[in-house]
Amino acid sequence: MGDPVTIPAHTFVTLTQSLGGNYTVVYNGNMVRVDGTDADALGFEPMALDFEPPSDGRISEEQVWEALHTVFDPEIPVDLVNLGLIYKVDIDQASGQVGIAMTLTAPGCGMGPVLVGDVEYRVRQVPHVRAVTVELVFDPPWHRDMMSEEAQLETGMFY
Template sequence: MSMIDWLRKAEAHEDRPEPDLDTLEGRVIEALRTVYDPEIPVNIYDLGLVYSLSVDEAAGKVGIRMTLTAPGCPVAQAFPGVVEGAVMEVSGVDEAEVELVWDPPWSRERMSEAARLALGLL
């Protein structure tokens, strides 16, 4: 199975639970929370830009499907590499792939409550 097929099998983390740092997935989520959108002062995980996260702990393999707030975002070409770099820093990750997708389009409804609160949207 290709990495892209494996990614497509993942389901989105719409509820964004607090990560268990004893798991690889939890550590990856924490790494994603260190990456901030270049235009909005909120991390990409709580902003709802991460549509799906697949973690194979045994293989050290991480797949991410994500979007940006707008298709014309000036960092669209480079940003997946930034996200991949942050994930590759996590202990236990040997392979990471970030796929940038535009469907469905991002909307404020994808943001966590904490992100909406930080931006004064509640």
């Protein structure tokens, strides 16, 4: 997934990409990804994941899916849910554990670890979630028919 980098305040960086609420900047010749929740460090409005905690102390499956909708493929401006990459969400209310089975658009996708990290980070923002486990699966293999109609239109893959 890469090594964490701290960019000192008031340092010049070059913004190269801003898809899906995340940003990629060039700093000292290296590409650095900045999560949308930290966008204020770049002078942008941060992505807010403000979930109302359910009063019953349970994890809201709706909020988990809402968090998943905020994770975008870094190369395609569509969220993972609409791309059809999220296969299953399991919630263990007793332990506060959320298990997610997901795939990638291609098994060799080099961004896999980044996407897994994004999913874990965003789902941990849901109230009452104590741990998130993401399993990358490749069966069934992903294909464009798994995309929502909206995603197919957005990417020009509608037929």
